[in-house]
Amino acid sequence: MDLRSLRYFEAVFETGSVSAAARTCFISQPSISAAIQQLEQTLDTRLFVRHARGVTPTAEAKKLYPLSKDLTGNATAILRLFNEGPACTRLRLGLMRSIGAQRISLLLKELTRRVPNLELTLVDPDEPCDLRIIDSESVASNERFVAIWTDQYQLAIPKGYPLSLAEKVVLSDFDSLPFIQRSPCLALDELVAALDGADVSYQVRANIRTVEYAQSLVGAGVGAAFLPDWEEIRSRDDIVLKAVDGYAFTRKVGLAFKRHRANDSLVQTCAELCQGMG
Amino acid sequence: MDLRSLRYFEAVFETGSVSAAARTCFISQPSISAAIQQLEQTLDTRLFVRHARGVTPTAEAKKLYPLSKDLTGNATAILRLFNEGPACTRLRLGLMRSIGAQRISLLLKELTRRVPNLELTLVDPDEPCDLRIIDSESVASNERFVAIWTDQYQLAIPKGYPLSLAEKVVLSDFDSLPFIQRSPCLALDELVAALDGADVSYQVRANIRTVEYAQSLVGAGVGAAFLPDWEEIRSRDDIVLKAVDGYAFTRKVGLAFKRHRANDSLVQTCAELCQGMG
DNA sequence: TTACGGCTATACGCACGACCTATAGCACCT
DNA sequence: AGGTGCTATAGGTCGTGCGTATAGCCGTAA
Structure with missing residues (x-):
């Protein structure tokens, strides 16, 4: 019997589900299943009744839970006792x-x-x-x-550009559009691939690495850029964000x-x- | 931090020595060393001062010990709670x-x-x-x-045999001696090798597997046998146990x-x- | 009724770590 | 000086905790 299994047990008990416990423990579902089975074996007791809608704790599990909670609580208390203090x-x-x-x-x-x-x-x-x-x-x-979040990539266009007034942006609008490249960026790579496929040639004005630079350059009217739809960009009055019609470029951060x-x-x-x- | 490390820590604390702790835990000394180092790392504390005569606990170790003892005690209490009862x-x-x-x-x-x-x-x-x-x-x-114990193999001779009166037994005494073989037995294999080396041929009367049978057969005068010097054999009045001069056949059980x-x-x-x- | 979605258990492979043996290095003792 | 007993380190082996992929099960929706 180890603390790890007990913590998993507590999570399953609290959520009433192996899968949910797996999510809260940042671990895969089979790992929790295995740990619970192992715990049941060492305690020689059935702890949960499994069914299709999750699991329900047995009387033994209800008896074990407060004990387990106490034990793991004490363990972390020991950790805290030694780790806290001026040490950073x-x-x-x-x-x-x-x-x-x-x-x-x-x-x-x-x-x-x-x-x-x-x-x-x-x-x-x-x-x-x-x-x-x-x-x-x-x-x-x-x-x-x-x-943490998912970014939707959109075309950031300086306010003064004609395209900023267009209803929607299509691939052909990129033709000879002054463009600020930011790399590495998978969404941009996808866009470039799409443009190449459509035989559209665009005009690179700058190659930079951070979103902040790109943002400033777009704001200054140097060119358009492919940027995530953050609130801090959307709220600027010198940049217009527009989705590219028919394409959804995203990245999960x-x-x-x-x-x-x-x-x-x-x-x-x-x-x-x-x-x-x- | 896991219960395993804590138990090792307790053993080291109680014995004042990593090696002694290893012995009581039935584990090798480097394993204990590693576990203690790991514990010291997770607690960010030096627990023992190492020196050539063992280790001495620091103030932190003295603080940790009762907490650890409590924790591991609770853990085993949980185990007992579920394992005891009518279940065998x-x-x-x-x-x-x-x-x-x-x-x-x-x-x-x-x-x-x-x-x-x-x-x-x-x-x-x-x-x-x-x-x-x-x-x-x-x-x-x-x-x-x-x-558990070490057996000294000796020649068990029926009381009536002339050899039972001899001062000491040497290899040549095995020549045409009625003999009861018990196998598998490494000591016997060694003896046979020694006899072969000395060109002594012995006479096999029986091939059996347990010491009990051999004992009975020797007691009945069927032949001599190579047996461990247990008290239960030594105390029989129909068997004489004699070491083979110049040879020490032992096995650790x-x-x-x-x-x-x-x-x-x-x-x-x-x-x-x-x-x-x- | 079938199809689907969410749940748990199983199969299997990988990689981390707990353990081993062997050995170095150190202090104390003879 | 050499021996003895201690701890730390090195390097290798094996067990197991974890992952992905998948089967099986049940309840719900079409």
Whole structure:
């Protein structure tokens, strides 16, 4: 019997469902199933009655639950007793460049509020780090991904451009449109592929990496750009955002972390936080 | 932090030594070292000061110890709560045929006393089983071995034989001696090898498997046999036990169990019991 | 009735880690 | 100085916790 199984048991008990428990524990459903089976075996007791709509706890499970809760509570209390104090917890956070500061800063603010004495270091997502905030395409195979939000990519057009008055944007509108490229960006790659397929040639005015630069350049009238539909962009009076008719370019942005660190408490609070920001 | 590390910590704290803790936990010393280091890392605290004569606990360790003891105590209490009652614990014990009933029965008696409601099944040691009582030569590579006793093999001679009066037995005395072979027996194999080397031919009267049979046959005067120097044989007035001059044939008999089951409570009580019987 | 969606259990493969043995390095003792 | 007992490190093996993919089951909707 180990604390891990007990925590999983508690989650199943509280949610009344193996799948739901798996979600709250940031773990796959079969893993919870296996852990519960193992626990049932070591205790030589049936803890849940399985049915198609979830599971219902047996009398033994109801007896076990408060004991388990007490035990795991004590365990984390011991952890806290030794970990709190002046010692600060260090967190290296890999941040995809194209994410944009505004939206992330809310998250980081909340994180530093929740974790006292946090020493946060922001690095590129390809550097060694504890957590990464990246798009879902960049997740490594040994990483777990918790989505935070989904960006809809739209064409950001300077107010003065004729296209900014058009009802809708179609692919042919890109023909000889001054354009600001931001890379790496999968949505842009898709767009380029679509344009190539339609034999439309566009005019590159700038190659930059962050959304902030692109935003400024569009605002300054340098050219149009392909940007996520963030509120901070939408609310500018010098930029118009328009969807490209017939195309939906999206990317899922979220938190990625090594699977074997899923039980790390710092990782867990981050994951919970990110789920809450959705 | 897991219960395993805490239990190892308690053992180190109580014995004041990593090596001693390893012995009481039936585990290797580096494993304890690693677990303690890991615990120190997750608690972000130095728990022991290492020196050449063992380890001394720090103030933090003294603070942790009662908390840890409490936690692991609660955990085992939960286990007991669910495991005790009318449900019986089943144990399949593989018993080497050549071990002899008398000595083992003491051990089994004590075991059934300590474990209430034990359902014991004795099987051959090559059948699937939870524990095996075998000699040290037969231990598999994924098994751990806890010695119980060491048998000294001696020549058991019927009282009436001339050799029973001899001062000492030498290899040449085996020449045309009526002999009772018991196999499999490594000590016997060694003896045979020695006899072959000395060009002595002996006379086989019987081939049997258990010590009990051999004992009876020797007692009945059928022939001599190579037997461990147990009290139950030594005390018979129709058998004389004599060491073979210049040779020490021994075998270590003990408890063997799969390594990954070393933390199983039933396995542990058996191992402790066996250590105590030495 | 069938089709579908959500639930749990099973199958199977991978990778992390707990464990082993062997050995180095250190302090104390003879 | 060499021996003994301790702890730490190195390197390899095996068990198991976790993943994805999938089967099977039941309740609901078409």
